[in-house]
Amino acid sequence: MTIKAIGYAANHSFSRLKPLAFEREDAGPGEVEIEILYCGVCHSDVHQAENDWGNTVYPCMPGHEIVGRVTRTGTGVTLHAVGDLVGVGCMIDSCRECAPCEAHEEQYCEGPNSWLATYNGPMVPAAKAGGNMYGRDNSYGGYSNVVVVKEDFVLKVPATLPIEAAAPILCAGVTTYSPLRHWGVKPGHKVGVVGFGGLGDMAVKLARAMGAEVTVFTTTPEKADAARALGAAAVLEGDKQAYKTLERHFDLILSTIPEKHRVDPFVPLLAHGATFVAVGALTPMPGWNHQALVMGRKSIAGSLIGSIAETQDVLDFCAEHGIAPDVEVIPIQQVNEAYKKMKAGEVRFRYVIDIASLKPELEEA
Template sequence: MLKVTGYAAKHSFSRLKKYEFERAAAKAHEVEIEVLFCGVCHSDIHQVKNEWSNTVYPCVPGHEVVGRVTKVGPAVTRHAVGDMVGVGCMIDSCGKCASCRDGDQNYCESPNSWLATYNGPMQPASKAGGENIYGVDNTFGGYSNLLVVKEDFVLKIPAGLKPEVAAPILCAGVTTYSPLKHWNVQAGDKVGVIGMGGLGHMAAKLAKAMGAEVTLFTSTRDKIEEARKLGVDAVLESDKDALEKLASSFDFMLSTVPEKHDLNPFVQLLKRDATLCVVGALEPLAPVNNMQVAFMRRSVAGSLIGNIAETQEVLDFCAQHDIGPEIEMIRIQDINDAYKKVEGGDVRFRYVIDMASLKEEMAE
C-alpha cells in the first residue's frame, strides 16, 4: 500500500483539512501519478457540502488533475515513467454497456454508472440494487500528492500546454467542448454562452476558436469588459431591450450557470430548430415555457462532462489554437478561503492548486 497525504472534508459542515490515507499500488494496467496541479471546480464545493445529497465522507475532492507518471504496471502500453498526464472526472466505467462500447463512458449504463475520480460510483450500491461492480464505496481525488489510475482513463498533456493551464481543461474544458462538438458548432454559427465563470469563459474561447460568433451573457455588470477582452460580445442578462433585439438569432446556446436559474429569457433567443444545452447545473431548474419551445421547434437539452476521447481532443485543440482557461494559482492551505470566494462570485475564472504546497504538510 502507498501512503498518501491529501485534504479532506469529514462532514458537510467541516473545513478541508490535512488527511492521511492509503492507496493500493499500481496493478498491471494502472499508473502511479505524482500530482503537480489540481483545478478547483464548483462541483468540488457542491460535493464537499453534500448539496447533491450523495457525498461519501471523508471526501477528498479534485478531478482536474495534472501530474507526472512515477510508475507503470507491467501491462501498461499507453504511458511511461516521466510522462506529463492528466486525470479528469472519471477513473473507470463498466466498458460493456452500449454507451461504453460507443466510447461514451460518461453515459455508462451500468448499475453504478461510471466511477468518479472522487466520491466513488456515481450510483452507489445502495441505489443500484445492492450491486457494486467496482468494489469500492469511495474514491479519493486530486487534492492529494499521489493518484493511481487505469491507463485507459489517463490523458496525455500536449507539450504546447502549460501543465497548470491544462488542469481545468480536464473538466471545464471538456464539459463545454463536448456539447459544442455534439451539436456541430461550425465557423460562422452564432453561439450564446450564459454565465461567465470557469465554464463560461472556457466555452467562449472554444467556440471562438471554432470560428463561431460568440455572445456571452452575464448577470454581473463588471464582467462585461472582461468578456470583451476575450474577443466576444457581451450582454447583461437583465437588459431586456438587448435580449429583445437578439430574439431568434442564435444557432446554439450553452448555459454554464452552476446553480438553479431561469432559462426562459434565453429560449426565445434561439433560431428555429436550435438548441439550448445546460451544462452548469445538475439540480431541478425553473419550468420552461413550452410555448416558446414548441412554436419554433426549439430544444432544451443537457450534457454531462465528456468522454475520454473528447477530453484528449480538447487538450489537443487547446494546444493547437493556443488557448486555455484563465487561472489563478493558490496553495492547498488556502483552499477553504478559495471555496468562499468561488461561492461569493469573487473568482473570475479558475483556481488551480500548486500541489507542491502540500509538501509542507507532509513534512510535519
C-alpha cells in the same frame, strides 16, 4: 503493497477541508501511478464537499482536474511511460460493457454503478446498486500527492500547454467542448454563453476558436470587459430590450451557471431548430413555456462533462489554438478561502492548487 498519501478532505457537509493521511494501492496490471503536480478547483468540488447533491461519501477528498507525471507503471501498460506528463479528469473507470461505454461515451455509463468518479466513489451508491462493481465504496481525488488510475482513463497533456493551466481543461474545458462539438458549432454560427465564470470563460474561447460569433450573458457588470477582451461580439446584463433584438438569433445557447436559474428568457432567442444546453446546474430548474419550444422546433438539452476521447481532443485543440483558462495558483492551505470566494461569485478565473504545497503535511504524516 500500498502508497503513503496525504490530501485535504471534508469529514462533514459543514466542515472545512483538512489534511487527511491515507493509503493508495500500488499500480496493478494496466494501471499507472501519478505524482500530482497541480489540481484545479471546480465548483462541483464545493457542491460535493457540502453534500448539495445528497450523495456525498465522507471523508470527501475532491479534485478531478489533475495534472502530474507518471512515476510507476503496472504490468501490461503500453499507453504511458514513466516521466510522461499526464492528466486525469472526472472519471477513472466505467462498466465498459453498456451501450454508451461501447460508443466511447463513458460519462453516460449505464452499468449498475454508472462510471467511477475520480472522487466520491461510484456515481450510484453501492447499497442501491446491489454491490459495488468497482470494489470501492469511496475514491479520493486530486487534492492529494499521488493517484493510481487505469491507463486508458489517463490523458496525455501536450507539452505546449502551461502545466498549471492544463488542469481545468480536464473538466471546465471538456464540459464546454463536448456540447459545442456535439451540436456542430462551426464558422458563422451564433453561440450564446450564459454565465461567465470558469466554464463560461472556456466556452467563449473554444467557440471563438471554432469560428463562432459569441454573445455572453452575465449579471456581473465587471465581467463585461473581460468577455469582450476574449472576442465576445456582445455582452448582455439583463437588458430586456436587448433580449428582444436577439429573438431567433442563436444556433446554440450554452448555460454554464452552476446554480438554479430561469430558462424561459432564453428560449425566444433560439433560432428555428436550435438548442439551449445546460452544462452547469445539476438541480431542478424553473419551468418554461412549451409553446415557445413547439413553434420553433426548439430544444432544451443537457450535456455531462465529456468522454475520455473528447477530453483528449480538447487538450489537443487547446494546444493547437493556444487556448488556456485563466488561472490563479494557490497553496492547498488556502483551499477553504477559495471555496468561500467561489460561493460568493467573487472570481471569474479558475483556482489551481500547487500540490507541492502539500509537502510539509506529507513530511509530518
